[in-house]
Amino acid sequence: MMTTDSEQSTSPESGSVSIRADELAGLVEGRLVGNPELILTELASIEDGSPGSLTFIRSKNFANLWSDSSCSAALVTQGVDVPGHDPETRALIFVPDADIAVIKILEAIKPKPSAPGVGIHPSATVHPDAQIHPEASIGPGCVVCQGAAIASGVVLVANAYIGQDAQIGQDTILHPGVVVGDRCVVGDRGLIFANCVIGADGFGFLTATKDRPVTKVPQIGTVEIGDDVEIGACSTIDRAKFGVTRVGHRTKVDNQVHIAHNCIVGNDVLLCGRTTLGGSSTIGDRTMIGGAVVLNDQATVGEDVKIAGGAIVLDEIPRGETVLGVPAMPARTALANAAASRNLAKFCRRVEKTLKKLDPDYNNSS
């Protein structure tokens, strides 16, 4: 029998499951070519899988690995030709989009996450003037301050802190140790991972002069996070000096990302692990930024930009550009420069040797 959310047989260590090929085809509304009675017990990559594994084939490159793969079944994007399939012993399930079909399966088999029950846990500390929707779950050790508003379906898993007048939108989940500072706003259906900090003070100081030490500029602004946003563990999003630090709808932020005060991050943006946005930098809609990227203060990145991991953005990247490197440059130039860099010592030696031969006055120590 097929197993789903409510009746799963998932093993603790790997999210494995037991399902027949024909049931699987039904679940994803796909066309089965192969043995309907095969039992599939896990998801795996086409190279790593073994008998019982279900994999996916989204392109010709994957399809060419099928005949040598040990996987028992594959979800295949319609239109991809899969050579060497034996329908007696294995199964292919054709669907409009194999990636989407995998998501459907993962959704069906995913274990229900641990969460406190609806209501306020007796060990939580909730101010009498906070508004807690009766369908919200406030887990053990959570603190909700005066004037905060917690909407329906919200889950504060444990030890989370919601500051004064802060707002958490419907069905948003805050993992343990998340801190949302005073007056900050998180939208609906958000997913904020453990120990993330939203609304610490921006790093704003007047530098020292002869007459005064370094002087703090009070940071009185807030943070506003849109709907359907995901933010990774130990990421930090600082409040604005005044006004708002904003993260747009459907934007996804990985772990240990730092978004400084007054940044404006658009909708549908992806920010990979450990990326740092300097103060007042802006990022346009649908831009994708790799890991460990640094944006200078005030940098402006347009819409639909792609920035490769490790890049440093000094000032401006126009709409639609793909950039990489230190400093970030258009990919073609950056790759050519990187290739030249890799052989730089050799190039320099060769050139100097030739120049000394050609020009008796050439002096490489000048």
Added chain:
Amino acid sequence: MMTTDSEQSTSPESGSVSIRADELAGLVEGRLVGNPELILTELASIEDGSPGSLTFIRSKNFANLWSDSSCSAALVTQGVDVPGHDPETRALIFVPDADIAVIKILEAIKPKPSAPGVGIHPSATVHPDAQIHPEASIGPGCVVCQGAAIASGVVLVANAYIGQDAQIGQDTILHPGVVVGDRCVVGDRGLIFANCVIGADGFGFLTATKDRPVTKVPQIGTVEIGDDVEIGACSTIDRAKFGVTRVGHRTKVDNQVHIAHNCIVGNDVLLCGRTTLGGSSTIGDRTMIGGAVVLNDQATVGEDVKIAGGAIVLDEIPRGETVLGVPAMPARTALANAAASRNLAKFCRRVEKTLKKLDPDYNNSS
């Protein structure tokens, strides 16, 4: 009527406020040139503001934007000439230093942060042998261990942990989830943001040999943080192997900064977001370090140094130097090299083409 800390009308989302131009001039002891009855409702940059906005003009560059700005009023540093001002409809307030005046206003209007009341919250766990000053506030879920000393005016907001024999100085505020390890010391008037960890073990191991695996070196030292220090969210400052990891007075540390064991950071230092100090590195007084900088283990940086974001410091930066790049070099050399780097591929092609022409024996594949 003017609104201040105690009687503010701040809106939850942006720290806005309502104040008349002449009241504002009084608050900052400035000279008003313009309409005294203008109502100002928010702080904004000179470019982004709208009617009702107060902005600041600290230099000629800002002054030149005034005639086109929609802001109603500006704080102006005395001596800066502001062309195109219409005192009938707008207001300028001249002060000795516009930046300082802005800080005065922000201080006056800033919302009071959420904080637990004075005393020990019933959900906190305080060892009977800890010394808690009666004027300290120990918030919900906090843990204070044996022998720890919490001075007058200290606020542990929530879920903070103060280890055995640790000391927290007067009026220091620890945001939720801050951890101060055993025997570590934080000075007076500190501000430590959420989930910061002070006093985890230094990363000290004997590397593996044929005869033994990687072996931990016990880290028995401590951390000492001076007075008036600010430390950002999710930053980590490790205890010394033996002796002390030290952060000087008035030093400001941004989010996600890592200060390894046995570092000595001077007074009045600024460390921007995600900077990493390797073990036993030292930083002189008044040095400013940009974001995502890396200092090697044992690196020594002198006083009054400036290090640009993204630099990697291998060994030593002398007093007063301004450096950038990988590895960090004096700014002039680094900028010249960076400029050459950006055109490296083109330069190499051009040189090789010419050398082939000049020298029939030149071989760029050698």
Added chain:
Amino acid sequence: MMTTDSEQSTSPESGSVSIRADELAGLVEGRLVGNPELILTELASIEDGSPGSLTFIRSKNFANLWSDSSCSAALVTQGVDVPGHDPETRALIFVPDADIAVIKILEAIKPKPSAPGVGIHPSATVHPDAQIHPEASIGPGCVVCQGAAIASGVVLVANAYIGQDAQIGQDTILHPGVVVGDRCVVGDRGLIFANCVIGADGFGFLTATKDRPVTKVPQIGTVEIGDDVEIGACSTIDRAKFGVTRVGHRTKVDNQVHIAHNCIVGNDVLLCGRTTLGGSSTIGDRTMIGGAVVLNDQATVGEDVKIAGGAIVLDEIPRGETVLGVPAMPARTALANAAASRNLAKFCRRVEKTLKKLDPDYNNSS
């Protein structure tokens, strides 16, 4: 009398201690050459120590500093010759390995860390179906979910969260604020520092197309941490998409390290501060990686590799290699290129000047 764990006289600020030279020699089973009655009160480096300091001499370089050092005593690796020793006033203690002897002493004098008592603290929240060994310590504010298993000798110091069906092995210590997600497994004798997050979701999304927004791929895998592993404060180790993210036995991970979904980190690996491993990257046994290194998604690093701090690894590093740079290259090539880079602007000017002289058609603007 010698002081040890149970009867220490450690001062709060520096782990200092009081011990006679002959007692010390007994403790490390070493051969004393010098005054047996010297009182040693602290550990120090050979350059920084003062009378009363004990230091260590592991090589000729250290030995040559002995005559000018103010330290009273030193642990010396047998076979190292120490010139200028006066056995009347100072003491040398010869041992097979001075580093190991220092560890023995640190172990003997290290203060006992703060820890909750055995049993479940009344402010902890433990699901009735969790298995807590009677010899485990569950500190204040901790949360242990349904099906979780906490072995003998485990210490959850405070405010830690153990998800559903998660497992914590014998004698493992979790510092305050550590989060172990559902179904994740931590081995025996582990040491996990504060606010570390194990088992947040991997950063897995289908990028947006015309027909659909960015779409989350459910992350149903887990994390498995081996035995004798140390993980630093605010580090994050994400769960696998499906299958397992694995950290091998005896591997040591510094602060603020990010290990993405589906990484496989071998045994006896060292990962220094702020290093980031991209999704599905792998690291072989005994490899050592410096600080702030970035591994691209799917990068594969072999066994016994050394990677210098700040490197970016694009794809593959073979077994035994030592690499550095951006991108990471074998050390010899990288150092030669780095040296050439440092003088690049000068080199370019010199070459262009000569080429213009030699070739009237040479045009450096082309």
